Amino acid sequence: MLEFHTAGESHGPAIITLIRGLPANLEVDIPFINRELSRRQSGFGSGGRMKIEKDEVEILGGVRWGKTLGGPVVFEVKNRDYENWSTLMDPRGSAPSSYEEITIPRPGHADLGGMVKYRFSDLRNVIERASARETVGKCVAGAVAKVFLRHFGVKVGGFVESIGEISAQEEMSWEEKISRAESSPLHTYDPEREKEMIELIEKVGEEGDTLGGTFVVVAQGVVPGLGSYGEIQERLDSQLAFFLMGIPGIKGVEVGEGFRSATLRGSQFHDEIFYDSRRLPFPFYRQTFRSGGVEGGISVGDIMWVRCAMKPIPTLRRGLMSVDVREKKAVSARFERSDICAVPRAMVVGEAMLAWVLAAAYRKKFGGDSMEEIEAYFKDYLDYLESFHSLEDGEK
Numbered sequence: 001m002l003e004f005h006t007a008g009e010s011h012g013p014a015i016i017t018l019i020r021g022l023p024a025n026l027e028v029d030i031p032f033i034n035r036e037l038s039r040r041q042s043g044f045g046s047g048g049r050m051k052i053e054k055d056e057v058e059i060l061g062g063v064r065w066g067k068t069l070g071g072p073v074v075f076e077v078k079n080r081d082y083e084n085w086s087t088l089m090d091p092r093g094s095a096p097s098s099y100e101e102i103t104i105p106r107p108g109h110a111d112l113g114g115m116v117k118y119r120f121s122d123l124r125n126v127i128e129r130a131s132a133r134e135t136v137g138k139c140v141a142g143a144v145a146k147v148f149l150r151h152f153g154v155k156v157g158g159f160v161e162s163i164g165e166i167s168a169q170e171e172m173s174w175e176e177k178i179s180r181a182e183s184s185p186l187h188t189y190d191p192e193r194e195k196e197m198i199e200l201i202e203k204v205g206e207e208g209d210t211l212g213g214t215f216v217v218v219a220q221g222v223v224p225g226l227g228s229y230g231e232i233q234e235r236l237d238s239q240l241a242f243f244l245m246g247i248p249g250i251k252g253v254e255v256g257e258g259f260r261s262a263t264l265r266g267s268q269f270h271d272e273i274f275y276d277s278r279r280l281p282f283p284f285y286r287q288t289f290r291s292g293g294v295e296g297g298i299s300v301g302d303i304m305w306v307r308c309a310m311k312p313i314p315t316l317r318r319g320l321m322s323v324d325v326r327e328k329k330a331v332s333a334r335f336e337r338s339d340i341c342a343v344p345r346a347m348v349v350g351e352a353m354l355a356w357v358l359a360a361a362y363r364k365k366f367g368g369d370s371m372e373e374i375e376a377y378f379k380d381y382l383d384y385l386e387s388f389h390s391l392e393d394g395e396k
């Protein structure tokens with residue numbers, strides 16, 4: 001079973017990612033992990049922090065000479081801002097005499113719930129772990145998953161579809177959308193709409209307000225037969241919903257055209273099945289992927305995609321109404337350096353989580369203790385898929 005855990009606070013010493021269940025002999029591509037971390041930091045609409053920190057990963061255990069050893073692997077990304085917070089976030093010290101607790105919760109953030117739940121009088125204790133800084137750890141896990149998936153020919157990408165009420169509109173292939181998004185400041189693919197989105201973010205920022213939006217993440221080159229209808233934990237759509245909804249700020253996840261499916265006839269929605277003996281490895285294929293590439297909790301093969309809706313950022317310069325929980329007085333919620341719109345960055349985290357779900361599914365299906373074993377089992381499965389070619393395809 002492939003698992004990851006993260007630890008660490010936003011302004012603490014570091015964000016840690018611990019991954020269990022990786023096979024031995026997987027190369028750990030540090031430059032690639034760092035590139036993914038810098039993608040997470042990019043995107044128009046981000047707050048000041050992205051400018052002061054450049055995330056870089058270090059390995060604390062589980063890897064020797066660039067390859068995994070089969071045990072748990074631990075990564076660390078230092079919080080460079082910690083040097084400015086070393087007293088306030090010191091794991092050993094105590095509160096300085098001048099310290100003032102934070103007692104005004106922001107609507108839309110974890111503040112009030114976290115305070116009540118853990119019996120904290122100081123909201124700082126909630127803010128620090130609930131912060132989306134934790135998504136650094138998710139991106140490290142996702143980057144490792146992407147490296148693992150390369151061995152099976154799977155590529156994961158994504159693009160922003162909408163910011164606030166403005167949606168990208170140009171029609172083009174997945175490949176083109178993903179490749180255009182790579183070089184776009186908003187990680188989107190329609191340059192005309194992008195200008196409008198940027199103007200909207202600037203305008204909303206000036207008003208002291210924030211924005212949400214939607215993004216799509218896509219995997220290409222997926223084999224059919226991953227996941228299972230057998231149990232809720234095994235369904236790929238359950239796993240996708242779990243990991244993508246687990247990204248802070250994500251309030252809607254649909255596998256393929258999930259919500260639109262409710263308005264369509266069966267004949268308009270379901271992806272018809274075709275056979276072509278020239279297609280390798282599997283001759284059965286779909287021309288459409290409205291199902292998101294998952295049926296009965298199982299991958300249909302080729303494409304898998306998910307759309308996510310992100311709510312507007314809860315920390316507004318123009319503070320919303322709140323209550324000081326110590327004074328019991330109505331006040332404006334406090335502002336702390338914050339993004340205006342984080343949809344482009346959340347999209348990168350979404351890619352990480354899609355890659356993670358798929359890596360876990362490949363790991364489960366192909367077993368083994370080392371990359372060599374997994375690749376041998378995978379090759380055996382490809383041979384099996386090719387056996388669906390009919391005898392008349394005898395050239396094979």
Ligand SMILES: Cc1cc2nc3c(=O)[nH]c(=O)nc-3n(C[C@H](O)[C@H](O)[C@H](O)COP(=O)(O)O)c2cc1C
Nearest residue numbers: 109110130132248249313314315338339342345346
């Ligand atoms: C990449 C990313 C960046 C975010 N940046 C901020 C931010 O700067 N300020 C903020 O208040 N919320 C930010 N959020 C959203 C909050 O973390 C999130 O709304 C909060 O943790 C409450 O969780 P919930 O929205 O899932 O209920 C960000 C989310 C992501 C994925």
